Amino acid sequence: MEGIGPSPGNAGAQxxxxxxxxxxxENAQNSMLSQILEQDAMVRLNNLAAAKxxxxxxxxxxxxxMARRGQIAGKLSDEGLKQILNRVSDQSQSKxxxxxxxxxxxxxxxxx
Numbered sequence: 001m002e003g004i005g006p007s008p009g010n011a012g013a014q015x016x017x018x019x020x021x022x023x024x025x026e027n028a029q030n031s032m033l034s035q036i037l038e039q040d041a042m043v044r045l046n047n048l049a050a051a052k053x054x055x056x057x058x059x060x061x062x063x064x065x066m067a068r069r070g071q072i073a074g075k076l077s078d079e080g081l082k083q084i085l086n087r088v089s090d091q092s093q094s095k096x097x098x099x100x101x102x103x104x105x106x107x108x109x110x111x112x
Contacts, residue, residue: 033060036067041081048085059088 034042049056062084066072076084 029060029064032064032067036063036072036076037081038075038077040078041076044078044081055085055088055092058092059085062088
């Protein structure tokens with residue numbers, strides 16, 4: 001019955017490998033961003049990552065994709081990063097709408 005299912009030691013090794021792979025990916029992504037962004041833009045992105053990690057990850061992915069497609073020539077300035085952040089923000093904003101159902105209000109008796 002020992003061959004059924006993963007052994008506890010093997011699962012720990014797999015988790016360690018996955019953690020190392022994720023760390024390696026993150027280091028590669030950070031080095032790529034440092035090559036793409038100017039210093040002030042990198043500071044702004046790091047500040048955003050501290051405040052809103054999800055939005056920063058989306059912006060990082062957008063910047064790296066743009067660089068891979070050749071849409072960024074030279075280093076990206078702080079102003080260029082602001083424009084990208086505005087685009088990411090516009091895409092990720094959810095629109096909230098409120099609908100009033102007046103029929104429910106008919107149950108209340110205001111005439112009392």
